[in-house]
Amino acid sequence: MYRRLILILLIDILFSLVTFGQVSVRLFSSQSPESAVFSVTEGRYEIITFNGGNISVNKNEHVLISRYNGKLAIKTRSENGFICDSLLFLGKTRNDSFSLRINGHIPVRQYYSGDLKCFPDLGTLVLINNCDVESYVSGVVKAEGGSGKNKEYFKTQAIIARTYMYRYFDKHLSDRYNVCDNTHCQAFNGLSSDTLINKAALETKGLVILSQDSTIISSAFHSNCGGETSTSGDVWLASQPYLKSVADPYCLSSRNARWEKRLSLNEWLGFMKRLGYEGQTVDPAAFIFIQKSRLTDYRTGSFTMPLRTVRSEMNLRSTFFSVLADGDSIILRGRGYGHGVGLCQEGAMSMAENGLNWNKIINFYYFNVLITDIKNAVILPNQPYRASFTSQPPLWNSMNSPPPDSYRDPSLLRKEGE
Ligand SMILES: [Zn+2]
Ligand SMILES: [Zn+2]
Numbered sequence: 001m002y003r004r005l006i007l008i009l010l011i012d013i014l015f016s017l018v019t020f021g022q023v024s025v026r027l028f029s030s031q032s033p034e035s036a037v038f039s040v041t042e043g044r045y046e047i048i049t050f051n052g053g054n055i056s057v058n059k060n061e062h063v064l065i066s067r068y069n070g071k072l073a074i075k076t077r078s079e080n081g082f083i084c085d086s087l088l089f090l091g092k093t094r095n096d097s098f099s100l101r102i103n104g105h106i107p108v109r110q111y112y113s114g115d116l117k118c119f120p121d122l123g124t125l126v127l128i129n130n131c132d133v134e135s136y137v138s139g140v141v142k143a144e145g146g147s148g149k150n151k152e153y154f155k156t157q158a159i160i161a162r163t164y165m166y167r168y169f170d171k172h173l174s175d176r177y178n179v180c181d182n183t184h185c186q187a188f189n190g191l192s193s194d195t196l197i198n199k200a201a202l203e204t205k206g207l208v209i210l211s212q213d214s215t216i217i218s219s220a221f222h223s224n225c226g227g228e229t230s231t232s233g234d235v236w237l238a239s240q241p242y243l244k245s246v247a248d249p250y251c252l253s254s255r256n257a258r259w260e261k262r263l264s265l266n267e268w269l270g271f272m273k274r275l276g277y278e279g280q281t282v283d284p285a286a287f288i289f290i291q292k293s294r295l296t297d298y299r300t301g302s303f304t305m306p307l308r309t310v311r312s313e314m315n316l317r318s319t320f321f322s323v324l325a326d327g328d329s330i331i332l333r334g335r336g337y338g339h340g341v342g343l344c345q346e347g348a349m350s351m352a353e354n355g356l357n358w359n360k361i362i363n364f365y366y367f368n369v370l371i372t373d374i375k376n377a378v379i380l381p382n383q384p385y386r387a388s389f390t391s392q393p394p395l396w397n398s399m400n401s402p403p404p405d406s407y408r409d410p411s412l413l414r415k416e417g418e
Pocket of ligand 1: 171172179180181182184185186
């Protein structure tokens with residue numbers, strides 16, 4: 001038992017010698033894979049198990065890893081199968097990459113660089129990739145921002161993704177990695193093959209957004225603000241000085257600038273009653289509500305309800321809408337898509353297309369911020385692990401509280417080609 005613990009610990013230590021500019025990402029974190037096929041696509045790997053001799057895996061060779069009785073069963077083409085507690089695929093040439101294929105409802109194959117650690121945990125195979133921050137950042141921009149956009153926009157998204165990663169670098173510390181690969185942290189489907197995105201990440205290498213006190217900001221963003229972004233305190237409990245409302249003329253003709261939803265009076269009353277409305281009116285005109293600039297509450301007569309509650313209850317695209325009456329129907333006429341806090345993606349895209357650079361775009365949406373190398377960031381007191389990426393002496397402060405879960409707006413998840 002002790003021996004097993006020591007072996008796991010050794011692999012942990014080897015893997016956690018995360019050098020400057022590296023991040024560890026849990027892969028396929030929402031799929032709970034039972035097994036995976038590891039294939040070397042570039043360079044050469046060594047399998048380290050501490051249970052026996054190390055095994056070399058060359059380009060185009062495959063290794064099957066499966067969960068087996070609380071351990072891992074490993075099968076390579078050249079070796080007989082064997083069982084181990086955990087293992088590490090260690091890249092040996094400094095230019096090592098691999099693919100992983102998992103089986104599930106839809107078999108998925110994705111490409112990664114760097115090293116890979118595998119161990120069984122709670123009925124699943126845990127796969128943790130230790131890779132270069134910049135290839136992680138370009139992978140996130142590809143997964144969250146799609147392809148075919150202006151380079152200045154990609155640079156903006158790269159800075160935002162890097163900022164987010166460093167701010168939440170300790171989010172999964174107790175799970176022994178930095179970030180997961182789904183939208184709980186940031187979507188990451190492996191290496192980006194988009195050369196423009198990869199260039200944008202490299203040309204902004206190390207840059208993050210800091211607030212006035214040099215701490216890393218919450219780089220919130222959303223799809224379209226409808227012409228006016230939200231103040232963070234109106235949407236979440238925590239208010240941030242750099243997340244204030246701004247009038248945005250850039251996104252007004254974009255795809256998600258406007259939306260409309262028509263309901264019968266009965267449907268509308270059903271929703272209102274679920275939200276606690278007790279009035280007996282049958283006149284649609286009584287529900288009229290006009291929102292010229294962003295408000296926080298919907299009001300009709302003496303009934304008041306936070307717009308964010310109405311939004312989530314009715315699954316609306318935004319809280320920025322007016323309620324109109326048309327005969328026996330209610331029309332919700334809305335603007336924007338998402339929570340509206342921070343950077344407006346469609347506005348940023350149109351700013352980039354109009355020749356504005358990433359510095360102008362970021363400073364338009366975030367107030368009084370500094371875009372600088374991560375080395376200049378100040379460490380927060382509850383984040384000792386961050387000492388690994390900054391050389392600055394810590395200047396403790398307790399300004400920030402973590403954002404609520406709604407920080408990540410589900411509407412931001414972009415499908416390929418959308
Ligand atoms: Zn996560
Ligand atoms: Zn906007």
